[in-house]
Amino acid sequence: MRSGEGADLILRRATVLDPVAGIEGVHDVVVRAGRIVELAAPGAELDGAEEVDAEGLHAFPAFFDPHVHLRVPGHEHKEDIETGSRAAAAGGYCGILAMANTVPPVSTPADVEALREAARGAASMPVGFLATVTRGMEGEELTEMGALRDAGAVGFSDDGLPIRSARLLRRALQYQRLCGGTIALHEEDPELSGDGVMHEGPVSASLGLAGIPSVSESTTIARDAALARYEGGRIHVQHLSAAESVEAVRAARAAGVRISCEASPHHLCLTDEEVRSLDPQRFKMNPPLRSEADRQALVEGLRDGTIECIATDHAPHAREEKEVPFEQAAMGVTGLETAFAALHTELVLPGTIDLGLLVERLAGGAAPFDLERPTLAPGSEANIALCDLAAEWTVGEEGYESRSDNSWCAGRKLTGRVLMTLAGGQVAYRLRSFSLGVA
Amino acid sequence: MKHLLAIEDLGRGEIEAILDRAESFAEVGRRDIKKVPTLRGRTVVSLFYESSTRTSASFELAAKRLSADLISLKAAGSSVDKGESLKDTCATLSAYDPAAIVIRHPYAGAAQLVAGWTEAAVVNAGDGKHEHPSQALLDLFTLRRRLDSLDGKRIWIVGDVLHSRVARSNLSTFRAMGAEVTVCGPPALIPRGIEQLGCEVAHSLDRLQEADVVYALRLQRERMAESFVPSIREYAARFQIDSRRLGPRQLLMHPGPVNRGVELSGEAIDSPQSLIGEQVAAGLVVRMAILYELLAVGGERPAPAAGEDALSPTPIGQPA
Numbered sequence: 001m002r003s004g005e006g007a008d009l010i011l012r013r014a015t016v017l018d019p020v021a022g023i024e025g026v027h028d029v030v031v032r033a034g035r036i037v038e039l040a041a042p043g044a045e046l047d048g049a050e051e052v053d054a055e056g057l058h059a060f061p062a063f064f065d066p067h068v069h070l071r072v073p074g075h076e077h078k079e080d081i082e083t084g085s086r087a088a089a090a091g092g093y094c095g096i097l098a099m100a101n102t103v104p105p106v107s108t109p110a111d112v113e114a115l116r117e118a119a120r121g122a123a124s125m126p127v128g129f130l131a132t133v134t135r136g137m138e139g140e141e142l143t144e145m146g147a148l149r150d151a152g153a154v155g156f157s158d159d160g161l162p163i164r165s166a167r168l169l170r171r172a173l174q175y176q177r178l179c180g181g182t183i184a185l186h187e188e189d190p191e192l193s194g195d196g197v198m199h200e201g202p203v204s205a206s207l208g209l210a211g212i213p214s215v216s217e218s219t220t221i222a223r224d225a226a227l228a229r230y231e232g233g234r235i236h237v238q239h240l241s242a243a244e245s246v247e248a249v250r251a252a253r254a255a256g257v258r259i260s261c262e263a264s265p266h267h268l269c270l271t272d273e274e275v276r277s278l279d280p281q282r283f284k285m286n287p288p289l290r291s292e293a294d295r296q297a298l299v300e301g302l303r304d305g306t307i308e309c310i311a312t313d314h315a316p317h318a319r320e321e322k323e324v325p326f327e328q329a330a331m332g333v334t335g336l337e338t339a340f341a342a343l344h345t346e347l348v349l350p351g352t353i354d355l356g357l358l359v360e361r362l363a364g365g366a367a368p369f370d371l372e373r374p375t376l377a378p379g380s381e382a383n384i385a386l387c388d389l390a391a392e393w394t395v396g397e398e399g400y401e402s403r404s405d406n407s408w409c410a411g412r413k414l415t416g417r418v419l420m421t422l423a424g425g426q427v428a429y430r431l432r433s434f435s436l437g438v439a
Numbered sequence: 440m441k442h443l444l445a446i447e448d449l450g451r452g453e454i455e456a457i458l459d460r461a462e463s464f465a466e467v468g469r470r471d472i473k474k475v476p477t478l479r480g481r482t483v484v485s486l487f488y489e490s491s492t493r494t495s496a497s498f499e500l501a502a503k504r505l506s507a508d509l510i511s512l513k514a515a516g517s518s519v520d521k522g523e524s525l526k527d528t529c530a531t532l533s534a535y536d537p538a539a540i541v542i543r544h545p546y547a548g549a550a551q552l553v554a555g556w557t558e559a560a561v562v563n564a565g566d567g568k569h570e571h572p573s574q575a576l577l578d579l580f581t582l583r584r585r586l587d588s589l590d591g592k593r594i595w596i597v598g599d600v601l602h603s604r605v606a607r608s609n610l611s612t613f614r615a616m617g618a619e620v621t622v623c624g625p626p627a628l629i630p631r632g633i634e635q636l637g638c639e640v641a642h643s644l645d646r647l648q649e650a651d652v653v654y655a656l657r658l659q660r661e662r663m664a665e666s667f668v669p670s671i672r673e674y675a676a677r678f679q680i681d682s683r684r685l686g687p688r689q690l691l692m693h694p695g696p697v698n699r700g701v702e703l704s705g706e707a708i709d710s711p712q713s714l715i716g717e718q719v720a721a722g723l724v725v726r727m728a729i730l731y732e733l734l735a736v737g738g739e740r741p742a743p744a745a746g747e748d749a750l751s752p753t754p755i756g757q758p759a
Binding site for chain 1: 524525526544546547548549551552566567568569570603604607630631632633635636
């Protein structure tokens with residue numbers, strides 16, 4: 001629950017890193033009334049505030065996740081606004097965007113208003129809501145995009161399903177010119193995916209599981225990029241998984257299309273080899289985990305900026321929806337609480353990417369929706385993730401903030417942990433064993 | 440060996456132990472009284488979520504021949520019909536303290552899941568398009584009686600490899616025993632990337648003559664509706680094993696049931712090269728051997744009852 005009052009505290013001797021703002025060094029981070037007022041020299045004479053001994057700890061701009069499933073309304077047994085935003089806070093996030101594929105889907109202005117009202121009471125951080133592109137996500141008619149924007153919808157997405165009809169997407173892109181709002185796209189050709197449950201390749205061949213070919217994603221991206229180019233529309237490609245898709249986005253951008261895209265931590269860290277375990281709890285999601293070559297192409301895309309942000313596609317599911325044979329299990333894994341730690345462990349520590357790049361991409365999810373990027377620059381609202389890069393922990397050992405436990409990291413030992421999160425100027429999270437010292 | 444879930448779980452030695460055991464049961468099968476008391480007082484559950492004739496019949500008869508008490512459940516007409524989850528069904532059946540659960544399920548990994556939920560030994564009698572280890576073992580048993588060894592032998596698996604658990608289990612088994620395997624069929628029915636499992640891929644029967652063994656797979660008629668093949672006639676013209684394509688020294692196998700006139704011609708089925716009848720017979724003794732290895736050798740052994748020696752075949756009466 002947000003109190004409405006901004007935090008007053010000082011992070012003493014924090015190692016501050018905000019590559020976008022060009023900030024790097026050891027500072028006392030001074031937060032007053034919820035704003036960063038100063039990055040002072042360590043040990044500066046300051047008083048009247050709680051102090052946090054941050055020596056040896058890193059302060060980053062808090063992260064922003066443009067792709068989260070809060071499951072409200074309809075599937076509160078999986079997650080709700082309170083548990084989902086708490087999970088985000090525990091992962092170092094200061095803002096999240098909730099997808100609209102709820103039951104019923106978020107398709108009317110009243111739906112958006114009700115969710116925003118609920119979030120005011122229940123969320124531990126700012127939460128934005130997307131509305132569907134098509135009414136009821138049925139792929140037949142457009143929603144009232146203008147009225148939805150007026151009601152506060154951040155953007156539009158039928159995520160969970162692709163927009164099958166090119167005509168309908170074209171109309172949405174035309175309508176976007178009147179009302180704005182980035183259209184976020186789940187790119188998949190249902191005809192090519194068929195009844196697939198994992199990446200099509202040698203592993204699916206050996207397991208006898210129906211495959212989802214990479215071209216199911218990349219051909220749809222190519223189609224939609226062509227439509228966006230034709231209409232001058234603004235699109236955001238969700239959860240990129242295949243090398244061909246990175247190529248398609250790169251080509252579209254080179255051609256001048258207004259396109260952005262995201263990749264998820266699980267696609268950046270894992271491959272379809274994991275599916276040999278036939279464990280749907282951790283390894284069944286859509287798009288599926290793909291080959292090592294695909295994973296490397298995603299990392300390269302992250303490095304060269306083709307992929308400007310990391311999004312978890314946090315998709316909670318109840319036990320009984322996952323404790324079934326792989327083919328029958330629900331698609332999706334949770335990821336908010338582990339994104340930073342997992343990527344730090346799997347990509348930064350081995351030297352694959354820099355810490356600075358990771359921090360930049362984890363906060364990169366705001367820009368595609370024309371929202372303000374979290375920053376540590378003095379004068380800004382306090383959105384800070386305070387992390388201990390040396391802390392080792394085993395995921396799930398102490399439970400989860402999320403209502404669901406289908407974490408792809410379950411049981412993994414990770415290095416790096418979020419100790420405290422400031423979101424929207426308030427303390428949204430602190431690890432139970434991490435307490436504030438008083439000056 | 441605690442469970443039989445996938446053929447990869449078995450070493451060559453374990454495979455051979457099962458086949459040797461099956462030989463001794465084949466001998467029992469020639470006696471007037473075909474029953475042995477090995478599993479007396481123990482319970483075997485046969486849990487079939489998919490229709491099956493030979494697999495369920497042979498597992499059930501195998502359990503009875505070993506004197507086990509048998510609970511036979513088909514998905515239709517049971518609590519599964521009423522929406523009970525696999526996990527809950529498993530918990531219910533575990534209350535009867537079964538020694539073994541034999542499960543056939545339409546989805547991959549079901550047997551593995553059950554193994555995590557029960558104390559019983561679990562036998563995978565086919566999970567989706569994934570594995571069918573007892574079929575692979577009975578096929579191997581059948582072949583071993585005809586060929587001294589599979590080392591260096593060439594085996595062609597022909598047909599709908601994509602949808603076949605038999606193809607996958609047999610590919611691993613034949614390779615484990617030293618054979619060279621080629622899978623053959625139209626590209627849409629050969630899984631992408633299967634060559635990385637260590638087989639060759641062919642899209643025509645032109646080189647079929649190099650095969651020592653031709654293993655044909657069932658082509659389900661619904662594949663036509665899904666555009667995997669344009670028509671049965673088109674498929675048969677290119678991939679049917681008939682007397683013209685089958686050489687006199689080649690052996691022909693099929694897991695059944697056969698679509699006569701589709702993947703095999705009638706003459707090929709009835710030809711002297713055909714081992715299809717022998718495969719069915721092998722099914723019983725190999726499945727007796729599997730239950731025996733899991734429950735009498737692998738699990739704890741019940742105390743011998745009075746008169747057991749008189750009924751047991753010699754190799755079984757001896758300490759395992």
